[in-house]
């Protein structure tokens with residue numbers, strides 16, 4: 001479904017993403033992990049059309065998407081969420097979700113119906129008429145998810161949707177993400193919460209210093225000495241062992 005081939009991004013002298021190859025198949029949940037600054041968000045930004053790659057190829061369902069704008073890629077069925085949530089202040093939760101739905105329709109009624117439907121999927125129905133600026137962190141993360149889902153994606157790219165959530169909220173969002181996959185949406189997620197990575201992923205890729213250093217099932221990756229090494233000092237090696 002998604003094929004990333006030899007993709008590289010430099011910022012001045014820094015190689016943020018270095019010759020990365022990976023793929024995501026239909027109906028999978030694939031995760032991308034790695035220490036802070038590894039290049040994960042930069043990779044997503046290139047895949048979704050927000051940043052131009054210096055080298056490489058990105059194909060989505062056999063169409064080359066490198067050089068396309070985010071809204072064009074969204075129309076093809078691939079959409080990302082942002083690590084830093086940005087609800088439109090002054091709009092309600094419903095109106096914020098409708099912004100996503102308007103990528104497929106210009107009709108208010110259809111956009112509202114779609115927004116209400118995805119709100120149900122992410123468990124936000126009771127919050128629809130509240131101002132989005134009053135949402136909690138967990139609420140904002142769900143809103144980000146709902147807005148992306150409202151575009152009717154085939155492939156959803158999630159950038160740290162669990163950051164800042166407590167364990168109960170994390171369990172809830174893991175359930176929501178599984179539910180989204182069960183509706184036929186393929187998921188590619190960047191995540192730091194190892195328990196969730198272990199619980200959700202069919203396959204995991206590990207990025208360190210811009211390079212892929214491991215890939216495979218989450219448990220095989222967690223036991224990979226190179227991965228443990230990359231995480232040493234970040235406290236994640238233990239967390240991974242716990243999660244496995």
Ligand SMILES: Nc1ncnc2c1ncn2[C@@H]1O[C@H](COP(=O)(O)OP(=O)(O)O)[C@@H](O)[C@H]1O
Pocket residue numbers: 011014016034035036037038039040041042043
């Ligand atoms: N727009 C930018 N300009 C310059 N450097 C950047 C920019 N975006 C990211 N970087 C750098 O690229 C590296 C990878 O960043 P990022 O992709 O955000 O990592 P991650 O999401 O894995 O934490 C970091 O060293 C970061 O400082």
Ligand SMILES: [Mg+2]
Pocket residue numbers: 040041042083
């Ligand atoms: Mg990031």
